[in-house]
Amino acid sequence: MKKRWMILLFCVFFLTALIGYTVKFLRENDKPKVVVVLKELDSQYWKIVKGGVEKGFRDFDIDGKVLATHDGSVEEQNDILKNILKEKPDVVIVAPISASNIPILKEFDKNNIPVLLVDTNDLWENKTSYIGTDNFELGRKAGELLASQLQPGDEVALPLFDGFLTNQVFSERINGVKYSLEDAGVTVLVDTIKLRDELSSVKKAMTNILQDHPDVKGVFAVNDIIALSVFEVTKEHGYKIPIVGADGVIEMVDLIEDGTLTSTIAQNPYDMGYISVETAVKVIKGEKVAKNIDTGIDIITKDNAKQQLDFLKQLLK
Structure with a gap:
């Protein structure tokens, strides 16, 4: 009798764990999927953009990833985009290196995957939005x-x-x-x-x-x-x-x-990254977003330089 209770108890624990794992798996797979493709990640500027993107992933509970070229070439960026197209994310966010990226971006549009441009705009009419500096x-x-x-x-x-x-x-x-x-x-x-x-x-x-x-x-x-x-x-x-x-x-x-x-x-590269993810969430929810979202500029003088330095150094830790 005692042996049967032990077996039953083990089964209960096993099923509980299995249900918990399944719920977690389903919850993670229900998260919106967003992929961000930047020009590179070696410079301060793009590291700060990435910081804003990753904060957006956390705040909006996104299943996201950031990719970038190693050599800054259009060819490498296009190869990255071709691989992402196979994954079929909900939204792709791209900092295009040049207009030569547009043919592959059109393939996302054909597959009903919204494309947001960040940092670098293009006249391509089917982009969902541009997020960055005027x-x-x-x-x-x-x-x-x-x-x-x-x-x-x-x-x-x-x-x-x-x-x-x-x-x-x-x-x-x-x-x-x-x-x-x-x-x-x-x-x-x-x-x-x-x-x-x-x-x-x-x-x-x-x-x-x-x-x-x-x-x-x-x-x-x-x-x-x-x-x-x-x-x-x-x-x-x-x-x-x-x-x-x-x-x-x-x-x-x-x-x-x-x-x-x-x-x-x-x-404001940090804002560019964060707002691009925020905009992707709105697009996934079916909300209308502006075609151009200006992330603004700051004039740095001696009066605010220390504050800006502290902010940048904190981001790049």
Whole structure:
């Protein structure tokens, strides 16, 4: 009799455990599935985007994952997207490297999988939404920021790498900054160099501008990595002039916090990541979402640089 009770008790425990596991399995498989494909994950910027995405996964109880290329190539990103298409997630969120990604993204649309673009917009009409910066507006604000430190008739350098002109994000920023500077009566000096290495090209372009226009009074760089390279060149040539970039990376904010540089424009990559997941949840629920969701920009000066540094360092721990 005792042996039978032991067997019965064991069966009860086994069934309870099995039911618990099954419920957990079903619950996990009922979670919305969202896949995020970024350009890369080596830089501060994309690590912060990933941080926002993962916070969104936790807050909205999403079965999600983040993938990225190793070499930043369109071909690798397309291969990643082809594999994801086979998984049939509820939503895919992509930071497209170029318009060459659109043919594979159209396949998601054909399979009724909504596509959200993050960070980098495209004119593709069937995207569900773009979540990120209005890059023309970023450039316009950067131009206003620079102009506020200059006088009409002053010259501002815009050193470029040849590839920037075909990069939609950078070309929009360039158009925006030109609009504001020219409106303020500031002359924009452009020098474009085509070398193998992007940063070397920008340094060479900046060196050329300083040699040909020694009275230059300021610089706009399309992002803060470029701005830091420009700073090295101006420092070598003995210039102390305002250099405004974009993104708000730690090294740039450090220079502003210690008074070496005056200001920069910061995007909100953490918000981009988080809001893109939040938007994916709304799409899955059948809610209507805006075609363009502007995640805004911040102007970083000495007054708020320390606060921004603390925020960035906490995210990148």
